[in-house]
Amino acid sequence: MIVLGFTYWNGSHDSSAAIVRDGALVAAAEEERFSRAKHDGDIPFNAIDYCLREAGVTMRDVDVVAYPDLPYRTGPNSQLAETSPASVRELIDAGRLRGRSMIHKRALDAAVRLRVARDAGLNPLVAKAFDEMRQRYGILPPFRFYGHHLAHSAAAYLTSGFDEAAIVTLDGRGGALSGATWCGSGAGIDRLEEEPYSNSLGWFYRDCTRYAGLGDFGEGKLMGLAPYGTAGPQLTAVNELIDTVDAKWFRYRASPSRRSLPFSNRADSDILADPWPDFAAAAQHALERGIERASRSALLGSRARNLCVGGGVAMNCSANGKLFAAGIADDMWLFPASGDGGLSVGAALLAARDLGEYQQIRLESPYWGPSFDDAECEAALHEMQLTFARSSALSNEVASMLAAGDVVGWFQGRMELGPRALGNRSILADPRTVAMRDKANRIKRRESWRPLAPSILSERTREWFALTPPNAFMLFAVQATAQTRERAPAIVHVDGSARPQPVTRELNPRYYDLLAAFEGLTGVPILLNTSFNAAGEPIVCSPRDAVKTFLSTDLDALVLGPFIARKTV
Numbered sequence: 001m002i003v004l005g006f007t008y009w010n011g012s013h014d015s016s017a018a019i020v021r022d023g024a025l026v027a028a029a030e031e032e033r034f035s036r037a038k039h040d041g042d043i044p045f046n047a048i049d050y051c052l053r054e055a056g057v058t059m060r061d062v063d064v065v066a067y068p069d070l071p072y073r074t075g076p077n078s079q080l081a082e083t084s085p086a087s088v089r090e091l092i093d094a095g096r097l098r099g100r101s102m103i104h105k106r107a108l109d110a111a112v113r114l115r116v117a118r119d120a121g122l123n124p125l126v127a128k129a130f131d132e133m134r135q136r137y138g139i140l141p142p143f144r145f146y147g148h149h150l151a152h153s154a155a156a157y158l159t160s161g162f163d164e165a166a167i168v169t170l171d172g173r174g175g176a177l178s179g180a181t182w183c184g185s186g187a188g189i190d191r192l193e194e195e196p197y198s199n200s201l202g203w204f205y206r207d208c209t210r211y212a213g214l215g216d217f218g219e220g221k222l223m224g225l226a227p228y229g230t231a232g233p234q235l236t237a238v239n240e241l242i243d244t245v246d247a248k249w250f251r252y253r254a255s256p257s258r259r260s261l262p263f264s265n266r267a268d269s270d271i272l273a274d275p276w277p278d279f280a281a282a283a284q285h286a287l288e289r290g291i292e293r294a295s296r297s298a299l300l301g302s303r304a305r306n307l308c309v310g311g312g313v314a315m316n317c318s319a320n321g322k323l324f325a326a327g328i329a330d331d332m333w334l335f336p337a338s339g340d341g342g343l344s345v346g347a348a349l350l351a352a353r354d355l356g357e358y359q360q361i362r363l364e365s366p367y368w369g370p371s372f373d374d375a376e377c378e379a380a381l382h383e384m385q386l387t388f389a390r391s392s393a394l395s396n397e398v399a400s401m402l403a404a405g406d407v408v409g410w411f412q413g414r415m416e417l418g419p420r421a422l423g424n425r426s427i428l429a430d431p432r433t434v435a436m437r438d439k440a441n442r443i444k445r446r447e448s449w450r451p452l453a454p455s456i457l458s459e460r461t462r463e464w465f466a467l468t469p470p471n472a473f474m475l476f477a478v479q480a481t482a483q484t485r486e487r488a489p490a491i492v493h494v495d496g497s498a499r500p501q502p503v504t505r506e507l508n509p510r511y512y513d514l515l516a517a518f519e520g521l522t523g524v525p526i527l528l529n530t531s532f533n534a535a536g537e538p539i540v541c542s543p544r545d546a547v548k549t550f551l552s553t554d555l556d557a558l559v560l561g562p563f564i565a566r567k568t569v
Contacts, residue, residue, distance in 0.1 A: 044344075069343075082175070087195075144351045148174030166299040166307050167189065168291070178200035178202060181298035183301065199251060205287050227495035228277035233275070244290050307333075315338055365507060366472075383547075384548075388560075398559055400521065407427060412559075422455075425532040429527070443555055452530050454526045455503050480498050
């Protein structure tokens with residue numbers, strides 16, 4: 001059977017699509033990569049079209065469409081129907097719902113038990129999207145609806161390969177919830193506890209990010225700023241915003257403001273000046289405590305020894321690394337697109353499971369986007385009139401360029417799913433000097449204080465880092481060894497951490513060979529690896545995107561498939 005998953009909710013952010021065939025993932029991509037609008041939340045027609053092409057099918061071949069939200073106002077597919085009475089009461093007390101919602105919820109629960117409930121009142125914007133899909137494709141297959149956080153839990157757990165696991169999902173808001181804990185067993189996922197969206201760890205961190213003047217979707221910047229400060233000086237103030245001591249997991253009390261903090265929000269002041277690094281450190285400390293408390297609750301409630309974490313909060317690699325290093329679980333797993341961009345995969349896997357076709361395997365690869373053949377790469381280079389040549393010894397030639405100080409755009413194979421470039425849409429540099437970090441940040445027009453990540457030959461990871469991450473998706477920050485701090489300082493953050501990507505020949509042979517060639521020249525089995533895009537842009541998708549970004553930045557060279565291009569002087 002063919003299952004199409006897609007995510008879209010009122011044009012908010014990070015729409016995506018995925019196709020699962022006979023229980024196995026075939027393709028998945030975010031809409032932003034095709035539209036070139038970062039965090040694009042529109043109906044993901046481009047991503048859907050790609051997935052259909054990759055699977056070699058049309059919409060008429062699709063058996064089921066899986067949608068990762070409950071868009072009805074009443075009935076079993078409404079957000080209210082999936083929410084516990086306690087959470088509804090909390091939303092009412094917080095002024096988020098009217099008192100009659102509790103009566104309505106109880107009536108819905110009774111109707112579901114009696115099997116007399118019917119869906120009604122489809123959200124009009126979602127209904128409009130479904131109508132546009134029908135017009136575009138001439139048909140709309142049957143739909144299956146899944147709760148937002150259930151889809152997050154499925155993306156995390158059903159890709160882990162675990163027979164059983166505790167699952168934690170945390171984000172800003174998904175449906176009526178901001179977080180939940182789950183028990184995964186076999187292909188089953190049962191909810192243990194939940195937090196309504198009135199109490200949100202994700203919104204706490206988002207609001208702190210905005211207060212620090214780092215903008216929307218700037219949570220990664222706040223995380224990168226935190227190691228420059230010390231939590232202690234601002235911990236009391238941040239504890240007034242969020243309780244991570246006496247609450248069940250956490251309690252978001254008040255958003256940052258001049259009433260709740262002893263300083264105003266940042267406008268033009270230096271982000272590295274007081275109080276911002278300490279404020280970031282305190283916010284990061286609170287986030288880490290909240291995640292750990294929810295995770296311990298999930299492990300206790302499920303009695304499982306493995307842990308999966310999903311939702312947008314799971315993109316905080318510093319918190320993930322602390323959780324991993326704490327050893328509270330025997331093993332951990334995170335999906336490469338833990339945020340809303342991965343919801344389409346979670347929903348599609350849930351539908352495949354419900355159809356009896358789910359395959360319980362670990363999804364080691366992040367490469368689920370489009371690929372382009374040599375002819376398409378060559379055509380893009382000709383179109384832009386670049387000087388280029390096909391290399392007969394690509395790994396050795398590019399390794400020599402990197403060792404000589406070039407910063408290179410590297411475009412190979414299928415595009416990565418998720419926000420991390422993992423060796424197929426990457427900007428690469430020599431990690432042996434801090435100057436190369438600064439050069440790469442200038443080329444990308446990023447803040448100079450933000451860290452850059454390493455790729456490393458998998459079998460060498462324990463020599464260069466204190467811990468080997470549970471997967472290769474750059475989602476765990478771990479401590480670098482003394483050797484790494486001395487010989488590869490460009491990828492070590494101020495707190496001695498880095499988020500390594502262990503690379504295997506089996507998963508990415510061309511990238512592995514480049515790392516091996518670089519080690520042969522320098523003795524260092526590491527490359528600085530950051531995403532192939534300029535500031536404010538999505539990661540490049542097509543050869544033409546790569547050429548345009550190459551020409552609009554100060555990259556020294558572009559490696560497009562087997563071709564090496566330079567700018568004419």
